[in-house]
Amino acid sequence: MKLHKLLQRVARGEVSVREAETVLAARGETNLGFARVDLDRHSRRGLPEVIYCPGKTAAQIIEIMSALIADGQNVLATRATSEQYAAVRRRHKKAVYHKLPKAITIQVAERSHPPVGQVAIVCAGTSDIPVAEEAALTAELMGARVERVYDVGVAGLHRVLNHVELLKRCRAIVVVAGMEGALPSVVGGLVDRPIVAVPTSIGYGVNFQGLSALLAMLNSCAPGVTVVNIDNGFGAGVAAALINRVREDIAKHI
Amino acid sequence: MKLHKLLQRVARGEVSVREAETVLAARGETNLGFARVDLDRHSRRGLPEVIYCPGKTAAQIIEIMSALIADGQNVLATRATSEQYAAVRRRHKKAVYHKLPKAITIQVAERSHPPVGQVAIVCAGTSDIPVAEEAALTAELMGARVERVYDVGVAGLHRVLNHVELLKRCRAIVVVAGMEGALPSVVGGLVDRPIVAVPTSIGYGVNFQGLSALLAMLNSCAPGVTVVNIDNGFGAGVAAALINRVREDIAKHI
Amino acid sequence: MKLHKLLQRVARGEVSVREAETVLAARGETNLGFARVDLDRHSRRGLPEVIYCPGKTAAQIIEIMSALIADGQNVLATRATSEQYAAVRRRHKKAVYHKLPKAITIQVAERSHPPVGQVAIVCAGTSDIPVAEEAALTAELMGARVERVYDVGVAGLHRVLNHVELLKRCRAIVVVAGMEGALPSVVGGLVDRPIVAVPTSIGYGVNFQGLSALLAMLNSCAPGVTVVNIDNGFGAGVAAALINRVREDIAKHI
Amino acid sequence: MKLHKLLQRVARGEVSVREAETVLAARGETNLGFARVDLDRHSRRGLPEVIYCPGKTAAQIIEIMSALIADGQNVLATRATSEQYAAVRRRHKKAVYHKLPKAITIQVAERSHPPVGQVAIVCAGTSDIPVAEEAALTAELMGARVERVYDVGVAGLHRVLNHVELLKRCRAIVVVAGMEGALPSVVGGLVDRPIVAVPTSIGYGVNFQGLSALLAMLNSCAPGVTVVNIDNGFGAGVAAALINRVREDIAKHI
């Protein structure tokens, strides 16, 4: 029930003041004691609440999943260990484990429509693939058609140059790179698509677990490159999917 | 002339091998000695080469501007001092100085079509406005209709809550904030639009000239928030305009 | 008008749904274009919106002050230059400049009651006094009786030991120190009062503009020491005044 | 025996000069060789010496506990492993292990009076609960009545908005958050209670084990927020309890 409707019903006496206050307090929040599941998030943000697994017990993860499923929402849990997956699997038989990105998904809702648009996920080296896959999986779950272009780092420039035409056709491009993080600048100089850069923690020494790549991306001389946290494939996937959807769901507003 | 066409003409003997090599070498680059103006950038990236003024002499700035103008391109120069503007003005009478964002523009090309879509520029405090204005100006130059929502920091939550409906109607949202940089997380929790966060250097002590806000934004618990460098209103404006155009110019591809 | 009352009036038909929406949108916010003055803050937070001057023009500062004064609220502007004060003075004749803490105050409202409780402001060295004075001024404006204990750094321990009895009588203690920032730990080991530690940027080399003192205070072996940003006398004064008022104004709740 | 009394007795010849010197040297210190237990701390600071377990052997922990118990004081040991607890348990049968905050308590003294006042412990996410529980346990041991408000992070603003009335009734509020650490600013903008912010190490990448949240909290635009070290629930609990007691035990002084 929207605020507007609620106020109308208060005005009509259909809802008491006390009831209105209670509704406002209770709406969209399932209190599990240790967690308040934000069931309303899908309608607000276009994706359900996603479970970040580190620091949570398997029992907590399972319970949050159950609350989401009870509400008819699909489940995505990131950075799950195989132990956490095993525990989840015992309870939720439909749970699927995606090894590279270490993600668990549970498909509940029927997918209403085929993937739309196109998002490219580009990565510099083989070691960056797990992060790239987290981005790809997330974007796909949010309805995007995804194209993977992997292992095209700048030390062999011809590799990315070979894919420029493909990249030009995408609505959003996620570029994943570790070490010196130069790839987003190179891609950003070649095409006019929004680019979401993801630094990875691949490297050693003054790489500082990805800080070097992050700084390079934030300092990119190619304007229009935006950046997410180190190894945050999930966040990049969400951003790319939201951009991909600009053409679709905004139509109702403008 | 595209590579494909060039090769065809080489095949047909219309272009000699030597000529083809020369064309590849010369294309899109006006060598001023101290600078190689990238005249091709507009077609590759959707915006002309932009002049970053710090560290350049007025003479250098003027000469690059002349090269762009000679090619019929509009000019945007960022972070220009009023002294640099005065020098530019003497040579280029149509130059306009935008005081808050310290930018110079020279409008050469007739604007072919009215602004499209909608981009919101949100900022947390009055001191963040210069950066917000740089983003707004850039997005406007790239063809976006822009809506400004200023001084709506989280210490008075009702201020941003009052604009949620407006924000939901935009294709992209730029959120500018200094100090603890919490505003993008709050906005990101309320709407499902792509959000480009810009940390500003407003603050003191362990703000570290904007580092605190930058880190907060990169760590945002609201997925889909992407980030640009501290005070980089220009980059955020480009990113937002590119997202805004996804609906428009990509049609030719997909 | 409180939310509860508003809803009651909506229920009684005294306020239309549209009006209620408008009220919620407009309440507590004076839109100056560049700033939305948060007039409601005093009732929410116990102090009016305070003007942080760096990065604001004199004109902006004056206009915000006028909005506050028009609402009958007292004015505090921090980190104001003497130039900013001169400009303010021309418009607001009652403006007072506090040189050490570089603050401007304008007393509008009659002070309804004498200062209550007791807050100690302790500082380690002469160079820390400006920050200490900012804390003292703020606490006094928020109704606290303040006791100053200055230049009692740990290199001459007897100096602070001489004031232990005084410190024990206070409701809250602000301890200001630069360099190695050891004073809060020493004070924290001697008395059982809440201690708000303020690191200052006094020092050089690996002091890193106050970082050394900040880290020391956050690592204090004396439990119960809490910390504010470097040179943030204002924040410490607010915190101490809020603690000082716990005995006074909470009575109505509990 | 207070200094004043001691000097009086020296003056009366009841205590020799040598004895007075000895008393000053020995008072409040039980020398275990590896540790000088500060038995006087309870009267000076309002809580007994607390045992920080990392870096100590089980034998050392047990011996310090014994010294405290022999003096009739309650015991709190923080950051204890389950192995350390097992060893303690063999010696001190009344030892209780609190799993979430990894704390050991031994209740020796009869609790003389029921909990007083009210302290709120607020946390942003499920993963922050162990730190929140350390704060809650500490505050309770120091006599405060504690209210827990968990999993109310800013990505779903309505969750914390639902508890504003509760928060307004508390004497002190501890706000625990990881990632971007925005929650204390939001809470600090809503209520006029002293707020102790605790950054947690929850996050990854440029979270830097909690540094991001710490910086955000120190830069909070909501004045009156004070901060403790990362994951320092204990310190926050002490600070909140000291604030909570301002109404109670200071009466004797003022």
Place this chain on the structure above:
Amino acid sequence: MKLHKLLQRVARGEVSVREAETVLAARGETNLGFARVDLDRHSRRGLPEVIYCPGKTAAQIIEIMSALIADGQNVLATRATSEQYAAVRRRHKKAVYHKLPKAITIQVAERSHPPVGQVAIVCAGTSDIPVAEEAALTAELMGARVERVYDVGVAGLHRVLNHVELLKRCRAIVVVAGMEGALPSVVGGLVDRPIVAVPTSIGYGVNFQGLSALLAMLNSCAPGVTVVNIDNGFGAGVAAALINRVREDIAKHI
């Protein structure tokens, strides 16, 4: 086939436009799905693509090796664990494990000519030897004659002074040091050879895993010292070998 030749053949009709496009796309890149092996790198860079093992599965490493071997190229894999080596060994019987530098080599091509020139590998302490050996192995694989001078740190200056004549005879000198990283400055003050400094992570405390040595080397008062990443013996070996070859293979150009 060089670009020039390709264009000539297109001009002569020997290669169709489509074929030319395909050749440009496919050249020098074996797509394994997870990796695009850069077979062209040897001719471009003077060394084959080198496999950086961390973050790769044994299966991936083996497959990349096979691609290189199939192309007749020698293999170097750095930072391989003994487990990774064991797996490689099962597939590639000629694989050799170099324990100190943790490198795997597979010699496929007949070495066409004996080592040339001379490169010195100098290290400060016994603990720096693994990094020094990685540099030595790399330089040897790239055709350099290598001289090792180990454990000659500055705390016993006579040790390095004893080898000055040897160092003067080398074409390039790699200097490996941890802790305060002073050795390159001392060597750089004694001889006029290009010096490649390698900081190691040997040390503790404010060594920050080699940062101290890195900073010292970058700040060296002996001009002409260049630096690679911490523990990057491989990079230093490549650099030294490239310098060593300046006399040999550049003859064809100048």
Place this chain on the structure above:
Amino acid sequence: MKLHKLLQRVARGEVSVREAETVLAARGETNLGFARVDLDRHSRRGLPEVIYCPGKTAAQIIEIMSALIADGQNVLATRATSEQYAAVRRRHKKAVYHKLPKAITIQVAERSHPPVGQVAIVCAGTSDIPVAEEAALTAELMGARVERVYDVGVAGLHRVLNHVELLKRCRAIVVVAGMEGALPSVVGGLVDRPIVAVPTSIGYGVNFQGLSALLAMLNSCAPGVTVVNIDNGFGAGVAAALINRVREDIAKHI
């Protein structure tokens, strides 16, 4: 009056309890309002309170000097600007300005005995001399005979090797160096004297205003090197002078 004597007099009734309390409170502290001059420091620490000028007004500096002079103590003020000196000079005619170290001295007490022992002040480059001179001046004021050995950096090793015999004859050696800060390690490897290393802020880039030299010195492979803050010639001079005096004034104790 020592504590022991005071207690004796209390015991004999010569001093009342109240008087004894007052004496303990007042001893060694001249309260100037903004500063409590620690007149007792000379007897406690072997040097008078030294005035650190940055952040103090000329008036404050003059008043502290007057308090010291009134007590018959010599004056040392460090990091004084020439403006501060000019103001001091107007009041204290005997004030002397030492240009290189920017120090003011006022000799009041007759120097009772000639300089003793020997302290070497060694520096790496010409730019380090101001810091070296601050150390030399301080050590001389504290009674040490000082030997200067300047511009003997490690890029020309023979320069310091030429002075080894001199260094071996000193009781303490201060080594001042910027950039990579290697000199203390080299000196520390040659002689068996206590070495106090002073990093200077000479350098640029990743020198980070002296941090590079500081880290190098703290990581010195030559044991026995101790370090003071960047540019802290004063602290090094005090430390060296205290070491120099170990032979002299400790005789009375042992």
Place this chain on the structure above:
Amino acid sequence: MKLHKLLQRVARGEVSVREAETVLAARGETNLGFARVDLDRHSRRGLPEVIYCPGKTAAQIIEIMSALIADGQNVLATRATSEQYAAVRRRHKKAVYHKLPKAITIQVAERSHPPVGQVAIVCAGTSDIPVAEEAALTAELMGARVERVYDVGVAGLHRVLNHVELLKRCRAIVVVAGMEGALPSVVGGLVDRPIVAVPTSIGYGVNFQGLSALLAMLNSCAPGVTVVNIDNGFGAGVAAALINRVREDIAKHI
């Protein structure tokens, strides 16, 4: 006189033991009081002692120059202000000021032979030119033929691709870049020459005065890239010139 010869003469009685000691002490060092000019450096290191001007007075600079000139050596002074140059000019009429790199040179010795070999100086943007020119000037002074390739940053890849053939012909390549510092990786992926990368302080925000570019270069995925300090064009020029000379002057050794 070499050590060997000196010992021979001692053995023959032509030089007394005392004389030999004196010679060893005095050789190669002109003591100016504040500086010991290292006249021997040219023969040891292949370039004369170079004067780093910051922190030196004009008088000191002039005196060091005079000592070098008296010894018949050419002079290079780096980072000189125009004021310092004006003072130098009054004394040394042959002094030349190089505006972009802010260097002073005085040519004393007749240049014995024409420039040899070839060194490329590549830079990414116009703002990097001053640093590039410092490198070029230094390399030229050390006898190298220099080729400049400026403003070829990665945001317009074709610019550097156009110069690959030239780069392949050089013995050493200096690559200068600010912001994200990606250019050395791209160049390093294209040619097999030793590359000396120079990060510049061009950029803002998390560029941290060049740190971002420095880290990127140290983490370069193109092996064989070595790095010097931020803005250290001089050091890069020395390194490139030393590499360039490997073919020339090493002949006498091998």
Place this chain on the structure above:
Amino acid sequence: MKLHKLLQRVARGEVSVREAETVLAARGETNLGFARVDLDRHSRRGLPEVIYCPGKTAAQIIEIMSALIADGQNVLATRATSEQYAAVRRRHKKAVYHKLPKAITIQVAERSHPPVGQVAIVCAGTSDIPVAEEAALTAELMGARVERVYDVGVAGLHRVLNHVELLKRCRAIVVVAGMEGALPSVVGGLVDRPIVAVPTSIGYGVNFQGLSALLAMLNSCAPGVTVVNIDNGFGAGVAAALINRVREDIAKHI
């Protein structure tokens, strides 16, 4: 044989030029292949070469020990694991393991004279004892009489105040502290002895493994405090012992 003597013998023809060169090359260096044992260090530095165990194999440690023992020198190996000790023990039966500081000693030389002077080792908390013991052991091995004063941190000031008289009697004081590292400042304010401060890595969060304590000590407001690396008890012990010996062994020089 000293240089002077050697030259005399060359002059007398007793030593040939070649022999003299060889002697200079070989002196004081036992080449084990992986290590050059610096047997001369004892006479140069007053302590034998000390073995830093991390990063060395047990075999390497044993062999270095054997070389030292063969030369009649005592052995000290720091940071040895119990596994390393077990291996050493099998070969060197006289090896003793000191558990707290994790050090191995082998006493070979008869101790020629009883401990002299007095050095105090002070530490703040129980967890700092291992570092303190490393300092104590080292100072004792270098001939100092050592007094331990443990667990006297500033949160209970009376504990250190009780030992002031003892501290005043020492020639040097080592002060070991973690967390906020305030103890050296407090001790430094009380006595006029040279103080060597040792930060320890005890703490968490923004302690940054001891950085907080290190910075505090370097910024100490008590002049004369010098500092060593984090947890470097060994270095502090050497420094204190060298200071302690100033009275003894320098007599021969002055």
